[in-house]
């Protein structure tokens with residue numbers, strides 16, 4: 001079923017614009033053009049009708065007053081002014097040509113996003129490699145899931161967020177949830193955890209804060225931020241010492257256990273207690289809960305992953321699964337809860353600096369040849385691998401970096417680590433081009449802003465956290481003056497000498513994506529719009545039109561050539577920045593239930609800004625008392641990278657030696673002014689989850705522009721004068 005209509009409205013079955021759950025939604029659009037009405041779809045198995053507040057209010061950003069409706073170009077005086085599409089696109093093409101001519105093709109870069117559909121992610125990667133012929137492309141998924149992806153690839157030979165459907169969770173015996181707060185970040189998924197407990201299973205939550213998710217748990221471990229690696233090794237130590245190793249599984253289906261055992265034996269419980277702050281008795285309790293049932297799962301999210309040792313940390317949690325035989329079996333295994341709407345598919349199809357569509361590798365000759373054949377170019381014409389997202393931004397405007405940058409689907413001025421520095425680098429570019437729905441903080445710095453259509457206005461596929469491919473259908477037309485991302489790529493490619501090869505029609509792009517991924521690890525060859533529209537649940541790999549898809553991976557073999565999983569066997573190491581006399585506390589960062597990411601979209605939704613109007617610093621009352629801080633009074637937080645000011649939020653849920661800030665706001669309360677861009681050596685993931693800070697009670701801040709809301713835009717979506725660079 002697709003779209004049905006009456007005389008007064010049409011109804012379309014589609015999906016939410018935001019997170020990786022991709023809740024099924026029904027959109028009722030009044031024929032006379034009023035605001036569409038959103039409701040959850042009971043028959044969609046992932047959310048079964050439930051939506052969180054962000055989803056319920058998603059239609060607010062469709063209103064012309066909340067968004068951009070015409071291209072903007074920067075004029076000679078430095079202000080953004082409206083322009084025609086031809087003028088804006090001509091200017092972008094000329095800028096890219098000039099930069100390439102003067103500084104070489106690698107000086108033109110692309111920065112994508114995990115919210116883009118598979119079609120957009122695919123065409124953006126092709127645009128970089130074929131139309132721009134640059135290696136300089138990466139995307140915000142590097143800030144999101146790259147550590148879990150790297151660890152899964154190393155362990156299992158393949159990376160798919162969850163190797164099983166969410167519906168398996170209530171059927172396992174124990175879930176160990178590490179650094180994940182679905183009560184705020186994926187509310188409809190909490191039902192699976194409740195059902196687990198109703199069925200007699202147990203839930204262990206590992207988080208430095210007693211979150212609403214931790215409240216649901218049988219056991220909450222509250223470690224110091226940045227110490228999950230030691231914690232995992234401590235549990236593995238107790239598993240081995242307690243005789244809980246599944247020797248048959250280890251012998252038949254894995255490699256490398258001896259090294260993992262040696263690493264674990266060096267992390268005895270008392271040492272782990274000293275490193276993590278989690279008591280030996282709690283470590284024992286967790287080990288007992290995890291090993292007692294026949295089946296168990298470890299699920300990680302950004303807590304343990306967004307660390308400068310995120311890959312090793314996830315590797316240690318996977319080792320715990322492998323040692324106990326909890327992988328590659330029904331109702332058991334390791335999974336990563338991906339984040340963005342297309343956090344999964346967005347990393348499969350070629351926006352990542354080192355990857356081609358279908359998870360093919362840019363450094364593998366056979367992979368290069370396969371994709372080059374689909375693209376109609378010679379393999380040697382494809383550029384090599386580029387640098388990671390933070391490195392790309394860090395070098396922007398420098399002799400060894402990009403001079404012109406196209407940003408599509410990210411707002412790094414708010415969301416990148418050490419965001420003050422990143423903002424300076426973006427300002428140093430010769431040309432910044434931003435394709436966005438709204439005038440984001442990054443778009444405000446651009447030389448050209450291209451206003452694009454959004455979720456409900458265009459059709460495309462997304463791949464949710466289970467590897468389930470979904471058809472998100474257009475429900476209404478975009479406002480006049482707005483075009484699609486696919487159109488932008490098509491029109492720019494044509495201006496850069498590629499009149500063919502960049503279709504604007506999503507189904508045509510998907511047909512090409514199917515061919516480009518045929519035989520690849522993430523094989524979409526058997527998936528079609530027709531099958532998805534007919535309601536088939538298709539998880540990749542799906543290599544042929546008659547193939548039913550693969551909801552559960554690894555049941556017979558892991559994806560390494562010999563079919564065996566690999567132990568990672570890491571050892572603990574400290575965070576890149578540990579507290580000292582000058583910066584005595586740890587800062588960790590994350591999310592609140594009402595806002596999404598950089599807030600570019602949700603800060604424009606009145607219901608959400610009313611519920612959560614601005615940034616804050618969450619601190620324990622004991623710490624607050626020692627600082628003389630009171631609820632609501634401003635606090636300054638200083639790291640080696642900068643200082644922010646935001647109101648105090650007292651909470652006994654957080655460790656007294658740690659403070660927490662959500663990262664959804666720009667301006668004086670921007671959490672990423674503080675964060676440490678120390679990178680994981682394997683995944684190049686920055687350390688968002690721990691840095692050293694000093695906290696002081698502050699004098700009240702002046703009106704600081706931290707609330708970038710609808711009122712910052714003129715009714716037509718154009719910037720008010722203060723937006724000039």
Ligand SMILES: Nc1nc2c(c(=O)[nH]1)N[C@H]1C(S)=C(S)[C@@H](COP(=O)(O)OP(=O)(O)OC[C@H]3O[C@@H](n4cnc5c(=O)[nH]c(N)nc54)[C@H](O)[C@@H]3O)O[C@H]1N2
Nearest residue numbers: 179180181185225226301302303339340590591593596597
């Ligand atoms: N409301 C809302 N929902 C979202 C998003 C959003 O912005 N807002 N974004 C979506 C995206 S892209 C993502 S990636 C997901 C993220 O989803 P989550 O990973 O659930 O979200 P976070 O708040 O980043 O981090 C989760 C928890 O990690 C804890 N944590 C902090 N430091 C550490 C540590 O060192 N170790 C451990 N074990 N835990 C730690 C934090 O206290 C926090 O409760 O959410 C998705 N859903």
Ligand SMILES: Nc1nc2c(c(=O)[nH]1)N[C@H]1C(S)=C(S)[C@@H](COP(=O)(O)OP(=O)(O)OC[C@H]3O[C@@H](n4cnc5c(=O)[nH]c(N)nc54)[C@H](O)[C@@H]3O)O[C@H]1N2
Nearest residue numbers: 140143144409410411415435436440589597598600663688
């Ligand atoms: N301190 C700290 N920082 C973090 C994190 C953290 O936990 N702590 N988490 C990190 C994580 S996990 C993530 S995923 C990143 C996310 O951070 P960002 O990459 O900034 O993500 P969004 O805010 O979703 O930005 C998406 C932008 O694209 C626009 N957009 C939406 N849909 C489309 C579309 O279809 N086409 C185009 N062209 N534009 C579109 C939106 O309006 C918005 O401006 O933040 C990271 N930053």
Ligand code: SF4
Nearest residue numbers: 016018019023052055
């Ligand atoms: S949980 Fe995620 S997908 Fe579901 S309604 Fe909320 S934001 Fe949308």
Ligand SMILES: [Mo]
Nearest residue numbers: 143144339340
């Ligand atoms: Mo994310």
